[in-house]
Amino acid sequence: MDDVDAAFPDTSTLERVLDLAANAPSAGNAQPWRWLVGRRGVQLAADWQRRRGDSRSDRGDVLLSCGAVLHHCVVALAAAGWASRVHRFPEAEVLASISLDPRPAGAGSLELAEAISRRRADRRPFRGTLPAGTIEQLVVRAARFDVEVSVVPTARWARLGEAEYALRYDDDGAQQLDEEAAMLVLATGTDNDLARLRAGEALSDLTLAAAALGLVTCPLTEPLRDPRSRLALACEVFDGAAYPQALIRLGQQSVGEPLPPPGRRPVAETTTFALG
Ligand SMILES: Cc1cc2nc3c(=O)[nH]c(=O)nc-3n(C[C@H](O)[C@H](O)[C@H](O)COP(=O)(O)O)c2cc1C
Incomplete structure (x- = not known):
């Protein structure tokens, strides 16, 4: 050999x-x-x-x-x-x-x-508040991938149905379903293929770290497909200086049994x- x-x-x-x-x-x-x-x-x-x-x-x-x-x-x-x-x-x-x-x-x-x-994309309602310091911990982790993480203001997103989430910059009066979750946005300083690959790495790291802490998550990109909402989120949360690549819905526990x-x-x- x-x-x-x-x-x-x-x-x-x-x-x-x-x-x-x-x-x-x-x-x-x-x-x-x-x-x-x-x-x-x-x-x-x-x-x-x-x-x-x-x-x-x-x-x-x-x-x-x-x-x-x-x-x-x-x-x-x-x-x-x-x-x-x-x-x-x-x-x-x-x-x-x-x-x-x-x-x-x-x-x-x-x-x-x-x-x-153990990690699953969990689309069910989440219950309970996050332990103190959880989001700060995830922000630090994401920085290792050159990815910024911030919280989407609660008024700016909604759980509309079983597995449907939307940003609310173009508010159509949709009603938020009962939900206790934080919505995180992962953003990068450039908007190229390398940035998207790195954002995917960070998405993986954050969802696994959350699972290791006993928390539940669901990655989402569907709500970012509307370019106006994506831009409005970038301007509000990052002052237009970073490009949102993905969202992660994060919660303490979900309603129901472990998902197959x-x-x-x-x-x-x-x-x-x-x-x-
Ligand atoms: C980049 C990316 C985007 C995703 N976007 C959505 C989404 O918009 N809505 C959703 O319900 N799930 C979304 N998911 C979750 C996937 O549907 C899920 O990972 C896949 O079905 C596999 O299930 P698992 O994560 O439980 O193994 C996304 C996952 C990734 C990695």
């Missing part, structure tokens, strides 16, 4: 890691990603055929979802004893390449990895192993 092989996880470890990473949230559960595992590293690409439409928002959803699976993968690798060095957009058609070094898992990574299978996980694509379908 040469040095390259000695410093790289075996195929079954990588299959387990990618299987765990596949639990990442994605818009419409589209899972629009592809993995290429080589002898020295792992590459992530977007599967554009799985985007839901041709709009700017549909493209953004793919990049956010790929950012989320990238972060899930880095967490799963860390828990398996492999530290990642991530190079974003290293070449055309590649969103990220990950190279790996063996390193014992830290407590933080183990905690996040353990939360992966929606289906995921098997690793064999998303991954090419090129180890020869």
